[in-house]
Amino acid sequence: MDEVLHHTDGNVSWITLNRPDAMNAVTWDQRERIIALLADASADPTVRAVVITATGKGFCAGADLRGAPATGDRVAGDVARMIRLGAQRLITAVLDCEKPVIAAVNGTAAGIGAHLALACDLVIAAEPARFIEVFVRRGLVPDGGGAYLLPRLVGPQKAKELMFFGDAVPAAEAARLGLVNKVVPAEELEATAREWAERLAQGPTRAIAMTKQLVNASLDSDRATALAAEATAQEINMTTADANEGVASFVERRTPKYLGR
Numbered sequence: 001m002d003e004v005l006h007h008t009d010g011n012v013s014w015i016t017l018n019r020p021d022a023m024n025a026v027t028w029d030q031r032e033r034i035i036a037l038l039a040d041a042s043a044d045p046t047v048r049a050v051v052i053t054a055t056g057k058g059f060c061a062g063a064d065l066r067g068a069p070a071t072g073d074r075v076a077g078d079v080a081r082m083i084r085l086g087a088q089r090l091i092t093a094v095l096d097c098e099k100p101v102i103a104a105v106n107g108t109a110a111g112i113g114a115h116l117a118l119a120c121d122l123v124i125a126a127e128p129a130r131f132i133e134v135f136v137r138r139g140l141v142p143d144g145g146g147a148y149l150l151p152r153l154v155g156p157q158k159a160k161e162l163m164f165f166g167d168a169v170p171a172a173e174a175a176r177l178g179l180v181n182k183v184v185p186a187e188e189l190e191a192t193a194r195e196w197a198e199r200l201a202q203g204p205t206r207a208i209a210m211t212k213q214l215v216n217a218s219l220d221s222d223r224a225t226a227l228a229a230e231a232t233a234q235e236i237n238m239t240t241a242d243a244n245e246g247v248a249s250f251v252e253r254r255t256p257k258y259l260g261r
Contacts, residue, residue: 004033005055006155011048011201011260012194013041013099020056023108025064026116031086035093035229042098048260049200050097051193052120053104060113062134063087063144070178087112087144095117095145095216100200104193107187110134112144118179119149121212124193125171126186136166153178199230204242205260 005016015037017024026034041047054060054164058073063086094116103120109130117123117131125139133150136144140161142150150159174180184192200208210233218226233259237243242258250255 003027003030006035006037008047010198011052012197013037013044013047015050015052016052017052017060019064020054020058023058023061023065024054024056024113025061026090026112027064028086036091038093038097038101042096045205045260047099048203048205049197050099050101051104051197052094052101052116053190053193054106057128058107058212059103059105059109059111059129060116061108062111062113083143085223087115091115091119091145091149098212099205100208100212102193102197102200104189105129105180106189108132108168111142114143114240115142115146116151118153122196124184124189124196125180125182126189127171127183128186129171129174129183130168131171131174132167132168132261133163133215135162142213168257174213202258204240204246204256204258206240206242208236237247 001018003017003019005013005014005018015034016025017030017159019025019027019030038050041050090112100122101120103117103123105117105123105125105128107128108130109117110130111134114131114133133142133146135146140149147159150162154162158177169177169179171180171183175183182192195216214226214230215235217229221229241254241261245258246256
């Protein structure tokens with residue numbers, strides 16, 4: 001059985017975790033496959049949006065390290081290296097993907113599974129979905145970028161509450177907090193994700209990529225740096241075919257037809 005399903009449909013790359021019996025706890029092999037597929041999406045001009053979703057009742061129950069390569073006795077530095085090369089690489093692969101990434105969260109997203117969803121640019125959740133900062137329940141520090149992502153979405157006080165207690169956050173509450181863009185009935189999740197992804201895939205792909213980069217960088221930038229980056233991005237963007245098409249269509253009073261170039 002393929003643990004990560006993949007197909008491209010209408011310029012959209014669909015990445016589906018496929019270990020439903022394990023609530024899609026992500027293995028070492030799955031992680032590497034997802035990272036590779038996101039890199040492929042960035043490099044492929046025919047791919048203009050990405051959806052990450054899962055089969056079964058769970059989106060991703062966290063990390064499953066049982067499939068990791070065998071190691072000897074642990075020494076100082078091993079855990080930090082494992083996190084840096086593992087969970088952190090997965091999250092940064094989503095953040096750095098040059099195409100917009102939608103998470104279609106079908107069920108429980110816990111631990112690194114929650115962070116995988118929250119790293120995506122847009123999050124659509126089925127009504128049964130839940131988000132759990134499960135690390136504290138295991139006596140662990142949140143990894144996979146959790147303490148970086150969560151305060152930027154909900155503020156430091158709420159982030160601490162979620163991480164200190166590890167309580168499950170239902171989809172509706174997650175939407176209220178700003179963790180989720182939209183909540184839909186479970187049977188409408190795939191169709192809604194498809195609709196959003198197809199809209200993105202018809203947009204000015206390079207402009208969207210630079211917009212994503214600007215927004216993500218702005219959270220770590222001062223005003224002068226952010227404004228300089230914005231001006232540079234627009235300078236580069238104005239050399240694209242889509243920017244020229246967008247301006248021309250406005251002048252000619254017609255609907256633009258973007259090619260992602």
